[in-house]
Amino acid sequence: MDSKKKKEEDTKKSEIFASCSFSALGLHSTLCNQLQERLGFEAPTLVQAQAIPVILSGRHALVNAATGTGKTVAYLAPIIHHLQSYTPKIDRDNGTFALVLVPTRELCLQVYEILQKLLHRFHWIVPGYIMGGENRSKEKARLRKGISILVATPGRLLDHLKNTASFVHTNLRWIIFDEADRILELGFGKEIEDILDLLGSRQIGSVGKGNQVSSLPIFQRQNLLLSATLNEKVNHLAKISLENPVTIGLDDKKIQPEQSVDCIGTVESDEDDGLEYRKVTTSSTGDYKLPAQLVQRYVKVPCGSRLAVLFSIIKHLFEREASRKIVVFFSTCDAVDFHYALLSEFRWSPNSQSEAENTERFLKCNILRLHGSMKQEDRRTTFQAFKTEKSALLLSTDVAARGLDFPKVRCIIQYDSPGEATEYVHRVGRTARLGEKGDSLLFLQPIEVDYLQDLEKHGVSLTEYPILKVLGSFPLYGQVYRAKKFASLDLHPWVLYLQRALESFILAEPSMNKLAQNAFCSWVRAYTAHRGELKRIFMVKKLHLGHVSRSFGLKQQPSLVGQSFQTQSKKRKREGKQKGLSRKRKANRKT
Numbered sequence: 001m002d003s004k005k006k007k008e009e010d011t012k013k014s015e016i017f018a019s020c021s022f023s024a025l026g027l028h029s030t031l032c033n034q035l036q037e038r039l040g041f042e043a044p045t046l047v048q049a050q051a052i053p054v055i056l057s058g059r060h061a062l063v064n065a066a067t068g069t070g071k072t073v074a075y076l077a078p079i080i081h082h083l084q085s086y087t088p089k090i091d092r093d094n095g096t097f098a099l100v101l102v103p104t105r106e107l108c109l110q111v112y113e114i115l116q117k118l119l120h121r122f123h124w125i126v127p128g129y130i131m132g133g134e135n136r137s138k139e140k141a142r143l144r145k146g147i148s149i150l151v152a153t154p155g156r157l158l159d160h161l162k163n164t165a166s167f168v169h170t171n172l173r174w175i176i177f178d179e180a181d182r183i184l185e186l187g188f189g190k191e192i193e194d195i196l197d198l199l200g201s202r203q204i205g206s207v208g209k210g211n212q213v214s215s216l217p218i219f220q221r222q223n224l225l226l227s228a229t230l231n232e233k234v235n236h237l238a239k240i241s242l243e244n245p246v247t248i249g250l251d252d253k254k255i256q257p258e259q260s261v262d263c264i265g266t267v268e269s270d271e272d273d274g275l276e277y278r279k280v281t282t283s284s285t286g287d288y289k290l291p292a293q294l295v296q297r298y299v300k301v302p303c304g305s306r307l308a309v310l311f312s313i314i315k316h317l318f319e320r321e322a323s324r325k326i327v328v329f330f331s332t333c334d335a336v337d338f339h340y341a342l343l344s345e346f347r348w349s350p351n352s353q354s355e356a357e358n359t360e361r362f363l364k365c366n367i368l369r370l371h372g373s374m375k376q377e378d379r380r381t382t383f384q385a386f387k388t389e390k391s392a393l394l395l396s397t398d399v400a401a402r403g404l405d406f407p408k409v410r411c412i413i414q415y416d417s418p419g420e421a422t423e424y425v426h427r428v429g430r431t432a433r434l435g436e437k438g439d440s441l442l443f444l445q446p447i448e449v450d451y452l453q454d455l456e457k458h459g460v461s462l463t464e465y466p467i468l469k470v471l472g473s474f475p476l477y478g479q480v481y482r483a484k485k486f487a488s489l490d491l492h493p494w495v496l497y498l499q500r501a502l503e504s505f506i507l508a509e510p511s512m513n514k515l516a517q518n519a520f521c522s523w524v525r526a527y528t529a530h531r532g533e534l535k536r537i538f539m540v541k542k543l544h545l546g547h548v549s550r551s552f553g554l555k556q557q558p559s560l561v562g563q564s565f566q567t568q569s570k571k572r573k574r575e576g577k578q579k580g581l582s583r584k585r586k587a588n589r590k591t
């Protein structure tokens, strides 16, 4: 390696990793060995170097650091450090000492897997998880046996707190909210407050709640909140769950002690022992932290050409580099199902003269899908598969947007726009993790480009993707159509031919046609669900439903599809009433 390259590498490393070792942070040597041997971590990341000593000290903490910077180990390592040091050694009868609350099932499994690795040499500390979609009786049995560090989704945890008498949590010392803002966005606010009440952890001061196992010391509660993005709701949660917390990772732009206008709930600490104690005011217009090496672009596509352009870009990316991982985000489960079926089955050879010659799969890559309406077992299989695959395309709802750590994802495509800027940040955060390369591409219709200004307000700026150049790389009947000739994507021959082929393919397959109609309906519903300021940008009134139909490869008149939209929406409402759907679930239905 030449010296310039080495210097660059060193600079890059120093922007991610601290110059100290894990043991210098005060962690037990066996744990440091586990970090190295089981996880391959040589040195702590910057956020770990900041957070571990604070968390070891027992202080409550609010940790705000960019996606993929190692927040998980930042809280797990200090907990394990403490638990392994207790004498007498803890055992399963002592019940749960640490509770990690996460928004999704996949994140639950991910944290659990890391715990398993870290606890390899501490067999007396038992990790476990409970989450929606799993068998309650089996979970009850596991809780009865005792779980020292429990990872949970909030709804299921509350269920067990209320209904599982054998769940021992009298020794609880830590409550961690990982992806705190997402937990709240999903509408779990009430559950969280109930959980804090049931655990006697609201407003703290609840040190040593009476029933501790007598041989163990009385523990001071320590609560931790972590997220790459903060919002008003997190401030509220911080207020009701953290006592005199230390804030880690909040940069100066976000910390404006004198400003109170945007401050909703101030987390304050007036102690000064050399650690970073600050008054925090997170403003809703503050900027978000994104990995510096992430290349962010947008592509402006007229609605009717969206489908053809998406297919072309994915094809282009895999043809340029066959071995790569890409995630495409959609707004609804139905949209994922439709695009999954179509991308997997669509056959078209751009140079064939007749339909009979269209035997070749348009996309040859491995395609996976993930969303909240899938069976738990299928979700688990996809999650594991995408982790281990070297090359694959994952189509997903926002269920994959938070916290998931899929190695080596090179590109994130946001086909349906994310809505809140926080969601944008977390979606793109699935790539460019821990200093790795990463690209992101946001699809926008010409009527939606004001969204770029909304992102700008949060310090997120994107450049335009050279779509005409990409389309120009596809020969059609031996001819290459050069970029400059086509002012609009709609008129590009490649797009026109591909769109026609997609529409014929869908029309010929009744099941595909049905999937397309369902996807269309739920897409329109999701579009109408944009909130607040964003309603001004994503205005359903501005949509041309005929063009939206085209974007699902449908030739039908929008009014026909519109009828089925109404029927479906009535049906869902009826079902919702029958099931007594909570506000939370309604908010959650997109994922």
Ligand SMILES: Nc1ncnc2c1ncn2[C@@H]1O[C@H](COP(=O)(O)OP(=O)(O)OP(=O)(O)O)[C@@H](O)[C@H]1O
Pocket: 040, 041, 042, 043, 044, 045, 048, 065, 066, 067, 068, 069, 070, 071, 072, 073, 227, 228, 402, 403, 404, 405, 429, 433, 434
């Ligand atoms: N000290 C370290 N050395 C090397 N790799 C690390 C280190 N700490 C974490 N990692 C790796 O970095 C990646 C990101 O870590 P993690 O998932 O904890 O990030 P995060 O900050 O929680 O991200 P997000 O905000 O998306 O949830 C993981 O693959 C993890 O294994």
